[in-house]
Amino acid sequence: xxxxxxxxxxxxxxxxxxxxxxxxxxxxxxxxxxxxxxxxxxxxxxxxxxxxxxxxxxxxxxxxxxxxxxxxxxxxxxxxxxxxxxxxxxxxxxxxxxxxxxxxxxxxxxxxxxxxxxxxxxxxxxxxxxxxxxxxxxxxxxxxxxxxxxxxxxxxxxxxxxxxxxxxxxxxxxxxxxxxxxxxxxxxxxxxxxxxxxxxxxxxxxxxxxxxxxxxxxxxxxxxxxxxxxxxxxxxxxxxxxxxxxxxxxxxxxxxxxxxxxxxxxxxxxxxxxxxxxxxxxxxxxxxxxxxxxxxxxxxxxxxxxxxxxxxxxxxxxxxxxxxxxxxxxxxxxxxxxxxxxxxxxxxxxxxxxxxxxxxxxxxxxxxxxxxxxxxxxxxxxxxxxxxxxxxxxxxxxxxxxxxxxxxxxxxxxxxxxxxxxxxxxxxxxxxxxxxxxxxxxxxxx
Numbered sequence: 001x002x003x004x005x006x007x008x009x010x011x012x013x014x015x016x017x018x019x020x021x022x023x024x025x026x027x028x029x030x031x032x033x034x035x036x037x038x039x040x041x042x043x044x045x046x047x048x049x050x051x052x053x054x055x056x057x058x059x060x061x062x063x064x065x066x067x068x069x070x071x072x073x074x075x076x077x078x079x080x081x082x083x084x085x086x087x088x089x090x091x092x093x094x095x096x097x098x099x100x101x102x103x104x105x106x107x108x109x110x111x112x113x114x115x116x117x118x119x120x121x122x123x124x125x126x127x128x129x130x131x132x133x134x135x136x137x138x139x140x141x142x143x144x145x146x147x148x149x150x151x152x153x154x155x156x157x158x159x160x161x162x163x164x165x166x167x168x169x170x171x172x173x174x175x176x177x178x179x180x181x182x183x184x185x186x187x188x189x190x191x192x193x194x195x196x197x198x199x200x201x202x203x204x205x206x207x208x209x210x211x212x213x214x215x216x217x218x219x220x221x222x223x224x225x226x227x228x229x230x231x232x233x234x235x236x237x238x239x240x241x242x243x244x245x246x247x248x249x250x251x252x253x254x255x256x257x258x259x260x261x262x263x264x265x266x267x268x269x270x271x272x273x274x275x276x277x278x279x280x281x282x283x284x285x286x287x288x289x290x291x292x293x294x295x296x297x298x299x300x301x302x303x304x305x306x307x308x309x310x311x312x313x314x315x316x317x318x319x320x321x322x323x324x325x326x327x328x329x330x331x332x333x334x335x336x337x338x339x340x341x342x343x344x345x346x347x348x349x350x351x352x353x354x355x356x357x358x359x360x361x362x363x364x365x366x367x368x369x370x371x372x373x374x375x376x377x378x379x380x381x382x383x384x385x386x387x388x389x390x391x392x393x394x395x396x397x398x399x400x401x402x403x404x405x406x407x408x409x410x411x412x413x414x415x416x417x418x419x420x421x422x423x424x425x426x427x428x429x430x431x432x433x434x435x436x437x438x439x440x441x442x443x444x445x446x
Contacts, residue, residue, distance in 0.1 A: 043269060
């Protein structure tokens with residue numbers, strides 16, 4: 001028995017523990033997840049084959065509040081190339097709002113511009129790694145446009161976010177097209193992720209195979225991500241026999257993420273999952289159905305013109321809107337795969353762009369990895385240097401792109417000196433907000 005000397009609550013804990021143990025015993029031992037299907041996991045890793053040129057892109061940025069309600073936005077991106085010259089980019093903007101989501105959109109746009117430059121000069125057969133999630137990036141950009149179009153703007157920050165997101169989405173379409181024409185493989189890699197897409201697909205379908213009355217609802221719910229029709233699924237729980245309720249409840253548990261499911265079902269050894277094609281969210285899909293992409297972009301541009309009231313960005317939005325629908329038609333879906341490179345490591349999430357325009361198609365499709373996926377796993381294995389250096393190319397890009405607080409302060413001093421030399425006095429608040437510091441938290445839509 002453990003010793004808890006000096007704890008005034010040990011007797012109360014013991015009493016409550018005995019009640020809990022009896023409750024779990026009566027429930028049959030808690031959630032039963034034995035025999036989880038693991039057909040979707042490939043144990044082991046393919047050996048690196050051949051010498052592929054690998055490049056990686058990451059970005060960083062910061063926000064410096066200015067006088068009034070405005071702010072200076074600084075974003076920079078770095079494209080690392082093995083044994084080659086890097087690509088660099090920097091954007092400096094002023095907007096009359098102070099919102100981190102504006103900085104996020106500016107940085108992501110810049111990252112994809114740098115990626116397009118790399119795709120156009122890398123030799124065929126190269127691999128271009130992007131830091132982050134393709135599905136999250138595309139979904140966040142389209143959601144910003146849809147929210148503005150539906151009169152959902154609560155501040156001007158959303159207008160500028162939607163504008164920059166439009167530019168970013170156009171660059172994603174251009175990146176996928178350029179990479180395909182050049183024979184370059186693009187893959188988005190996330191170390192920090194919180195998807196539930198794989199476990200929902202596997203567990204819900206496994207239960208629905210045994211409960212025929214559940215099949216139509218489960219199929220419609222899996223047509224979208226996040227999982228749709230959750231309330232109806234909870235109500236249908238009464239149809240699920242007791243021995244399957246553990247798997248059914250795990251499928252609906254929003255805290256039970258893919259990384260936990262992989263560990264429970266496939267163990268802690270190296271390996272990689274089958275490929276899952278990701279669908280759009282139900283709410284966004286419905287918004288796009290009202291007038292199509294062209295109608296959504298036109299409504300967003302009209303709303304921006306009304307809210308910005310003759311400011312330069314209003315005309316900028318209108319000009320972008322003229323060419324944006326054709327580019328958004330080409331947005332790819334995400335074909336995601338999980339990879340565990342070291343025993344006990346958290347799995348990485350890798351995403352390939354699918355065919356042009358497939359982002360908008362509902363349905364999750366799970367299929368065996370092909371040669372392209374195996375080659376990417378081999379490339380990731382070759383660039384692995386432990387949990388902290390999960391990919392040396394992406395870590396190199398991250399270290400060069402990250403904007404530190406001292407660097408931001410130096411940029412601001414330089415800007416003030418240049419402004420003063422031209423007779424302009426800047427009013428800055430000296431309360432910097434950093435984006436993508438080394439220990440960063442990602443925005444999640446999952």
